[in-house]
Amino acid sequence: MAHQAHSYHMVDPSPWPIFGAAAGLLTTSGLITWFHYNSSTLLTLGLLSMLLVMLQWWRDVVRESTFQGHHTPTVQKGLRYGMILFITSEAFFFLGFFWAFFHSSLVPTPELGGQWPPAGIKPLNPLEVPLLNTAILLASGVTVTWAHHSITEGNRKQAIHALTLTILLGFYFTALQAMEYYEAPFSIADSVYGSTFFVATGFHGLHVIIGSSFLSVCLLRLIKFHFTSNHHFGFEAAAWYWHFVDVIWLFLYMTIYWWGS
């Protein structure tokens, strides 16, 4: 049996990249048929295949690392660079929406009454639920760090408790935001105020859900003994992502919720 003379991971041939690309095709075409022809079949197929590909691809990464041992320090370094680059790209994604917000709010047009918030818009009170949400996410940043320390110290029970608490705080945030969305006196159609508010906070909320899912998978793996005290990069990646989500919220809160009211 041949053995490699390097520390990199040459992966087995896999169908997930091309199936993932096809899933992207189905999802985007599905959006078109949903918008223009009132048919949601393709969109459903697209989202379903996307979910299946993600589950199987990431399942395979767990197999390759925890079960087959392919994640050498060199491989892990590459994964760290990858996650950092990905989060950076997400930061630029949100930068665009913040740009849009400041473009419209710094020079409010006559159509808005020359003011921000626009005439007739009653913004949410930043000292009510939005402030609670800020406290929740900050607390979850503390608990996820607590979980990390527990993992490195080999304290299994504490790590499970801290990570579970982090996830529960994430769910609490999402539930409160959903309620805020339902109760808000303005909608996405209410001038550029509604557009900037709901698109920016909406994409943030989606990222909270993604982050909570990532953390939940980590909790499952933690319970199943996948992590060791000095090799648990999946958890670290999730924690980085979670801190990123928290930072984005802080910017949202300071700019759109507070300054923008």
Add this chain to the structure above:
Amino acid sequence: SLRQVSQRTISTASRRQLENRVPEKQKLFQEDNGLPVYLKGGIMDGLLYKVTMGITVLGTGYVIYELLMASMPKKQK
């Protein structure tokens, strides 16, 4: 008594759920059977793979069909 019942240890069946089963998985996925990692876990792997392929291939075909239909002129009355 209630005291004795509440202090009972976990039975052997559920204790296995809380044990470290990573070594078993390591053995399964390091078996020299030539299977690629996406099929190496068992029968369910193959099933999931086929379902995913079915959805993506049929879906892609449907997209091409929809594109052809959308690019045709509508019939004049």
